[in-house]
Amino acid sequence: MGTPHIDGQASNGTGEILLETSRLLLRTWRLADLPTFAALNADPEVMRYLGGTLGTEQADELADDIQERFLRRGFGMLPVERRSDGAFLGICGINYTPWYPDEEIGWRLSREHWGQGYATESAAAWMAWAFTELDVPRLISVTDLPNARSIAVMKRLGMSFDHEAELEDEADEGEEGERFHAIIHSITAERWRGLASPRLDRR
Numbered sequence: 001m002g003t004p005h006i007d008g009q010a011s012n013g014t015g016e017i018l019l020e021t022s023r024l025l026l027r028t029w030r031l032a033d034l035p036t037f038a039a040l041n042a043d044p045e046v047m048r049y050l051g052g053t054l055g056t057e058q059a060d061e062l063a064d065d066i067q068e069r070f071l072r073r074g075f076g077m078l079p080v081e082r083r084s085d086g087a088f089l090g091i092c093g094i095n096y097t098p099w100y101p102d103e104e105i106g107w108r109l110s111r112e113h114w115g116q117g118y119a120t121e122s123a124a125a126w127m128a129w130a131f132t133e134l135d136v137p138r139l140i141s142v143t144d145l146p147n148a149r150s151i152a153v154m155k156r157l158g159m160s161f162d163h164e165a166e167l168e169d170e171a172d173e174g175e176e177g178e179r180f181h182a183i184i185h186s187i188t189a190e191r192w193r194g195l196a197s198p199r200l201d202r203r
Contacts, residue, residue: 037091092107
């Protein structure tokens with residue numbers, strides 16, 4: 001199959017910077033991101049609560065889908081780059097969810113970059129953007145009940161427990177998705193404004 005439909009600006013090797021934090025650049029895709037993205041999706045520990053590992057072609061198709069949604073909606077799960085060395089850490093952003101009308105905030109980082117605050121830092125910037133630029137009334141985050149790491153990030157973002165639910169992963173037409181017991185956290189724009197909001201640097 002061909003490479004994902006990365007937009008013209010990203011395919012020339014620059015990647016448009018959308019947001020900045022003290023340590024990170026949150027940007028559009030580059031073609032050079034794809035091998036590292038495939039590697040993180042092939043890591044069983046990264047994918048434990050994300051439906052299982054993906055092969056290279058599946059990861060490329062996922063990147064393609066993510067990019068198509070970004071081009072259509074103007075936001076999505078986008079690359080996280082470390083400012084100090086240009087390393088691709090994973091993806092983070094505001095995401096469509098098939099289960100709820102709310103927008104979801106999510107993240108997926110390579111395992112070697114866990115435990116350094118990158119998920120919280122990138123998600124906090126996207127949360128600020130969603131409440132100030134997209135003007136959403138509420139954000140949610142969904143994960144499997146045992147996923148303590150992601151739940152800890154949700155709490156650091158100021159999100160609180162909303163509810164638990166039995167959900168089913170999206171599947172190809174004619175197939176059944178895998179069911180899982182999910183825990184959902186949420187935060188309203190009003191609550192976010194009452195917290196100390198993170199710095200939001202826009203390009």
